[in-house]
Amino acid sequence: xxxxxxxxxxxxxxxxxxxxxxxxxxxxxxxxxxxxxxxxxxxxxxxxxxxxxxxxxxxxxxxxxxxxxxxxxxxxxxxxxxxxxxxxxxxxxxxxxxxxxxxxxxxxxxxxxxxxxxxxxxxxxxxxxxxxxxxxxxxxxxxxxxxxxxxxxxxxxxxxxxxxxxxxxxxxxxxxxxxxxxxxxxxxxxxxxxxxxxxxxxxxxxx
Numbered sequence: 201x202x203x204x205x206x207x208x209x210x211x212x213x214x215x216x217x218x219x220x221x222x223x224x225x226x227x228x229x230x231x232x233x234x235x236x237x238x239x240x241x242x243x244x245x246x247x248x249x250x251x252x253x254x255x256x257x258x259x260x261x262x263x264x265x266x267x268x269x270x271x272x273x274x275x276x277x278x279x280x281x282x283x284x285x286x287x288x289x290x291x292x293x294x295x296x297x298x299x300x301x302x303x304x305x306x307x308x309x310x311x312x313x314x315x316x317x318x319x320x321x322x323x324x325x326x327x328x329x330x331x332x333x334x335x336x337x338x339x340x341x342x343x344x345x346x347x348x349x350x351x352x353x354x355x356x357x358x359x360x361x362x363x364x365x366x367x368x369x370x371x372x373x374x375x376x377x378x379x380x381x382x383x384x385x386x387x388x389x390x391x392x393x394x395x396x397x398x399x400x401x402x403x404x405x406x407x
Contacts, residue, residue, distance in 0.1 A: 201335060206370035211279050211293065214371035214379045215272045216340070217363060221265040222297050222353055233260035269298040269340060269368075271332075271347045273383060281360060292354035293363060298334065298345040315346065318378050321385040329386045332379055339368045347379075349386045 206215070237246035250260045272279070274294040282288045305311045315328045316335075331346040355363060371379060395402075 201371060201375045202337065202369045203372055206367060208364060208367060210276075210281055211272050211274075211360070211363060211367065212276045212370055212376065213272055213274065214376045215367055216298070216334070216369040217270050217272070217295065217366040218339075218368050219366055220268055220270045220295065220355070222268045222270070222351070224264040224266070226264070229264065231262040233262060266297075269345065270295040270353070271298065271334075271379075273349075273352060279357070279360070285360070287357040287360055290357050292357055293360070294352060294354045296347050296349055297351040297353065298340075299331075299348045299351065301333075301344055301346055316344075318382065321382050329382065329389070332382055337369065349383055 202216075232249050234247050234249045237248065251257050272293065273296050274290070274292075278290050279287050279293050287293070301312070301315070305315055311327075315331060316333050318333050319326055321329050328346075330349045332349070334340065334345040334347060336342055336344045390402075
């Protein structure tokens, strides 16, 4: 699944990065960082949220986060470093979190074999469209994982140099093709009402 020597000069779709913070944005648990105006006294001291302007107002918050392995889901060409080794035209690098294999899968030999296969999602009865199996590897703590397409997050594009230092694995071309197609099918599934519309983009025969 992975090449022996990864290209450390760029990020490719399917690359695995380590030690990334995956935020748990629970609205009732978010804490905004602010400060009290030292010029005021008493119980009604003025409290202002800490913020700065950067393409719109940004606020500082505190939230729970996990430190995770993650796979790049941005297109290779979109995040390729260009002049000065910087990404142009994209504000972020999109990633998807790696998760442990579900307990229900680990206790069912048939389900485990199906997930490990990473089969063609266009095949009738294809399962686990939202998970891409990653075999055990020394750089992944010697454990099996699954890339969970339903748990995406992103980091700013200027973080590319730091992201490259966290790159630990690069998929082979064959594995990357499977990864791309499964990702596109997962996010491109049509509902029944969409299928029966006969939209011109669906061609003469609906999928």
